[in-house]
Amino acid sequence: xxxxxxxxxxxxxxxxxxxxxxxxxxxxxxxxxxxxxxxxxxxxxxxxxxxxxxxxxxxxxxxxxxxxxxxxxxxxxxxxxxxxxxxxxxxxxxxxxxxxxxxxxxxxxxxxxxxxxxxxxxxxxxxxxxxxxxxxxxxxxxxxxxxxxxxxxxxxxxxxxxxxxxxxxxxxxxxxxxxxxxxxxxxxxxxxxxxxxxxxxxxxxxxxxxxxxxxxxxxxxxxxxxxxxxxxxxxxxxxxxxxxxxxxxxxxxxxxxxxxxxxxxxxxxxxxxxxxxxxxxxxxxxxxxxxxxxxxxxxxxxxxxxxxxxxxxxxxxxxxxxxxxxxxxxxxxxxxxxxxxxxxxxxxxxxxxxxxxxxxxxxxxxxxxxxxxxxxxxxxxxxxxxxxxxxxxxxxxxxxxxxxxxxxxxxxxxxxxxxxxxxxxxxxxxxxxxxxxxxxxxxxxxxxxxxxxxxxxxxxxxxxxxxxxx
Amino acid sequence: xxxxxxxxxxxxxxxxxxxxxxxxxxxxxxxxxxxxxxxxxxxxxxxxxxxxxxxxxxxxxxxxxxxxxxxxxxxxxxxxxxxxxxxxxxxxxxxxxxxxxxxxxxxxxxxxxxxxxxxxxxxxxxxxxxxxxxxxxxxxxxxxxxxxxxxxxxxxxxxxxxxxxxxxxxxxxxxxxxxxxxxxxxxxxxxxxxxxxxxxxxxxxxxxxxxxxxxxxxxxxxxxxxxxxxxxxxxxxxxxxxxxxxxxxxxxxxxxxxxxxxxxxxxxxxxxxxxxxxxxxxxxxxxxxxxxxxxxxxxxxxxxxxxxxxxxxxxxxxxxxxxxxxxxxxxxxxxxxxxxxxxxxxxxxxxxxxxxxxxxxxxxxxx
Ligand SMILES: Cc1cc2nc3c(=O)[nH]c(=O)nc-3n(C[C@H](O)[C@H](O)[C@H](O)COP(=O)(O)OP(=O)(O)OC[C@H]3O[C@@H](n4cnc5c(N)ncnc54)[C@H](O)[C@@H]3O)c2cc1C
Numbered sequence: 001x002x003x004x005x006x007x008x009x010x011x012x013x014x015x016x017x018x019x020x021x022x023x024x025x026x027x028x029x030x031x032x033x034x035x036x037x038x039x040x041x042x043x044x045x046x047x048x049x050x051x052x053x054x055x056x057x058x059x060x061x062x063x064x065x066x067x068x069x070x071x072x073x074x075x076x077x078x079x080x081x082x083x084x085x086x087x088x089x090x091x092x093x094x095x096x097x098x099x100x101x102x103x104x105x106x107x108x109x110x111x112x113x114x115x116x117x118x119x120x121x122x123x124x125x126x127x128x129x130x131x132x133x134x135x136x137x138x139x140x141x142x143x144x145x146x147x148x149x150x151x152x153x154x155x156x157x158x159x160x161x162x163x164x165x166x167x168x169x170x171x172x173x174x175x176x177x178x179x180x181x182x183x184x185x186x187x188x189x190x191x192x193x194x195x196x197x198x199x200x201x202x203x204x205x206x207x208x209x210x211x212x213x214x215x216x217x218x219x220x221x222x223x224x225x226x227x228x229x230x231x232x233x234x235x236x237x238x239x240x241x242x243x244x245x246x247x248x249x250x251x252x253x254x255x256x257x258x259x260x261x262x263x264x265x266x267x268x269x270x271x272x273x274x275x276x277x278x279x280x281x282x283x284x285x286x287x288x289x290x291x292x293x294x295x296x297x298x299x300x301x302x303x304x305x306x307x308x309x310x311x312x313x314x315x316x317x318x319x320x321x322x323x324x325x326x327x328x329x330x331x332x333x334x335x336x337x338x339x340x341x342x343x344x345x346x347x348x349x350x351x352x353x354x355x356x357x358x359x360x361x362x363x364x365x366x367x368x369x370x371x372x373x374x375x376x377x378x379x380x381x382x383x384x385x386x387x388x389x390x391x392x393x394x395x396x397x398x399x400x401x402x403x404x405x406x407x408x409x410x411x412x413x414x415x416x417x418x419x420x421x422x423x424x425x426x427x428x429x430x431x432x433x434x435x436x437x438x439x440x441x442x443x444x445x446x447x448x449x450x451x452x453x454x455x456x457x458x459x460x461x462x463x464x465x466x467x468x469x470x
Numbered sequence: 471x472x473x474x475x476x477x478x479x480x481x482x483x484x485x486x487x488x489x490x491x492x493x494x495x496x497x498x499x500x501x502x503x504x505x506x507x508x509x510x511x512x513x514x515x516x517x518x519x520x521x522x523x524x525x526x527x528x529x530x531x532x533x534x535x536x537x538x539x540x541x542x543x544x545x546x547x548x549x550x551x552x553x554x555x556x557x558x559x560x561x562x563x564x565x566x567x568x569x570x571x572x573x574x575x576x577x578x579x580x581x582x583x584x585x586x587x588x589x590x591x592x593x594x595x596x597x598x599x600x601x602x603x604x605x606x607x608x609x610x611x612x613x614x615x616x617x618x619x620x621x622x623x624x625x626x627x628x629x630x631x632x633x634x635x636x637x638x639x640x641x642x643x644x645x646x647x648x649x650x651x652x653x654x655x656x657x658x659x660x661x662x663x664x665x666x667x668x669x670x671x672x673x674x675x676x677x678x679x680x681x682x683x684x685x686x687x688x689x690x691x692x693x694x695x696x697x698x699x700x701x702x703x704x705x706x707x708x709x710x711x712x713x714x715x716x717x718x719x720x721x722x723x724x725x726x727x728x729x730x731x732x733x734x735x736x737x738x739x740x741x742x743x744x745x746x747x748x749x750x751x752x753x754x755x756x757x758x759x760x761x762x763x764x765x766x767x768x769x770x771x772x773x774x775x776x777x778x779x780x781x782x783x784x785x786x787x788x789x790x791x792x793x794x795x796x797x798x799x800x801x802x803x804x805x806x807x808x809x810x811x812x813x814x815x816x817x818x819x820x821x822x823x824x825x826x827x828x829x830x831x832x833x834x835x836x837x
Contacts, residue, residue: 450752450760450762454746457754
């Protein structure tokens with residue numbers, strides 16, 4: 001029997017797996033990617049033969065090497081689509097991948113599924129040429145391609161400046177950076193940023209490089225609409241107040257063929273929710289997060305978390321969070337004491353990470369940018385007006401809005417729209433996000449092709465439970 | 471000062487909402503108390519099959535009436551009359567099909583037996599391994615997700631009281647009537663109706679009434695939008711498969727496969743062990759489904775008693791207290807049986823007999 005399954009081979013999960021293997025545990029590491037590294041240390045596309053050795057590449061390559069040299073069993077290009085426990089309290093996972101191994105069991109489970117992009121809609125946001133900020137970083141990292149001839153970078157938080165500087169580094173042109181945060185927001189975050197002086201310097205370097213290239217940075221501005229006939233041709237901007245409500249002022253129009261646009265990261269909590277852990281809402285951790293002790297033990301026995309899915313603290317904290325989860329799993333399994341962990345590094349990373357995340361948390365004013373016809377749910381094509389009508393009529397929970405409108409019933413599983421719906425419900429009712437709640441977690445974690453998750457049926461093997469009274 | 475309602479209804483599913491509409495029409499002041507949102511229990515997550523071929527013989531007259539009511543509700547609930555086939559893939563199933571459908575036909579359902587060639591022409595995407603089939607032109611479906619929306623509007627129209635996020639935790643009888651509490655909030659009413667679906671046993675216990683109610687944990691799955699694969703609702707002789715393709719192209723797959731969990735623990739969980747054969751059977755019956763993605767699987771609680779007949783009538787040994795639930799095929803039958811229940815509470819003679827909860831309940835035979 002496997003001692004520990006780790007889902008997610010980013011810096012947090014891969015390090016958790018390495019430490020767990022180091023304790024002598026039998027470990028299985030699963031990731032949907034081609035190799036370890038996750039979003040931040042993403043391996044380059046195999047078609048790219050030569051690339052400059054950036055820090056991320058070196059760190060990623062080192063991690064991948066360590067995993068290869070360890071006793072960890074790996075399943076790449078494999079997705080977990082359901083999580084449950086069996087009658088002896090072991091974890092039972094359903095898989096889809098090249099191995100045709102449909103289920104696997106373990107004594108403990110570490111979930112390190114990271115984070116995904118949060119985007120609050122504006123008119124025109126579904127036009128070709130609009131990329132999420134995080135999606136753009138993936139494109140830049142994996143394929144070394146810039147999104148368009150001239151790129152507009154807009155949204156909030158630190159990712160804006162990273163994306164803009166990467167576009168420039170790869171030889172692209174940035175026509176403007178549009179930040180909902182004011183300079184003052186950043187100044188207030190300075191003390192926390194001093195916890196990680198190197199990252200602070202790096203940030204300053206990014207911003208300076210923009211000023212040196214005379215790229216306009218619009219502080220406390222937001223994208224009012226994305227303009228273009230068939231694809232992005234530009235965006236109009238507006239100033240915002242401290243709640244990020246648009247305020248009247250001169251119209252600003254920026255030309256550009258690509259818009260990188262986003263509002264920070266959301267912890268990817270579908271897996272921990274499916275596994276039955278308790279969650280709570282903490283804006284400085286990025287929203288809903290599993291409720292854990294300092295090592296990442298969840299409310300479910302034998303279930304641990306590490307990395308951004310346990311709260312957005314970034315890559316700085318990830319390896320230590322991985323080590324802590326592995327230690328907890330090892331101690332709970334064996335009764336022995338795991339190795340000492342330097343919690344100071346985690347503490348500093350946490351102060352820094354929370355400050356950065358607080359810059360990205362959407363504020364209520366963003367709802368004012370959305371027009372009645374603006375699409376909220378892309379999969380099902382549901383507009384703000386349709387959702388608003390249901391909320392007004394009394395559907396106040398994410399489940400009720402979903403049932404009534406189909407918002408969130410498409411292939412993305414509500415990943416992209418549920419945040420906006422919850423913000424709308426909270427704004428309308430005056431209730432907290434905690435009171436508004438989350439939609440019920442259901443499998444599959446991502447859509448799965450039916451023929452890939454089961455063998456063909458041997459008809460005589462069909463279990464026929466007598467269930468039908470005449 | 472407390473308002474005293476004529477009736478408090480615990481549970482905002484089809485049974486509770488349907489009864490509320492009827493008693494309100496009859497002039498009673500009613501209030502629905504719902505632990506979550508209305509129409510999010512079994513009534514909002516079921517497979518939505520309105521099929522005569524899967525109804526119990528004795529419940530057929532009720533199902534036929536219920537079906538007529540769904541048809542009247544029409545677009546607001548996503549009603550579609552498509553006709554439907556029930557399939558048998560081996561001799562044992564063919565025999566079962568014959569025995570069951572013959573009896574259902576005698577009970578009034580418009581069912582006929584059809585050749586596998588006929589099925590192949592009408593539903594060309596189905597497996598060619600069919601050995602026997604039956605057809606009912608009245609079969610169809612409605613969209614259970616819209617149950618909450620539908621009843622919310624009706625309740626509003628009729629001025630019926632509704633309190634959501636009101637999990638009933640305590641009930642007692644006072645000189646003024648029934649006092650029903652949720653935490654420190656309370657509602658008083660002259661009469662009480664228990665219509666809390668899979669949770670009804672617990673509510674009855676609050677009133678010191680023991681009922682042999684159990685809950686099944688039924689699984690349903692839905693696919694992404696797919697090209698046209700079927701035009702009617704598809705069933706299986708054993709009842710272990712139901713399928714229908716909605717107008718938007720998504721395919722709903724059910725069949726009563728059992729998930730895990732108890733009503734008091736939440737909304738239940740999908741079990742890989744039962745979901746897999748459910749999906750295998752679906753692909754066996756319709757091979758092209760193998761290339762289609764499942765977007766979501768979920769469960770809901772369906773209450774029953776050992777004889778699988780409804781509890782519909784007076785709560786045993788209590789005055790001014792009623793119960794309605796445990797109706798097999800309750801989505802189809804719900805609108806009608808709740809109307810009968812409303813009439814009973816109003817003191818009128820129901821058009822068809824109800825099912826006395828005080829009867830001797832014996833273990834039913836399963837096939
Ligand atoms: C997955 C599934 C598939 C099905 N498929 C079909 C089908 O295809 N065709 C068909 O005809 N039938 C089907 N059924 C059966 C049908 O859905 C049910 O018979 C019917 O919906 C039951 O209605 P109800 O009002 O009794 O229960 P519910 O809809 O469950 O309503 C009970 C309500 O009581 C509330 N409640 C519980 N406890 C409390 C409390 N303490 N305080 C306040 N409120 C409380 C609940 O929140 C809930 O809203 C299916 C059932 C399931 C579960």
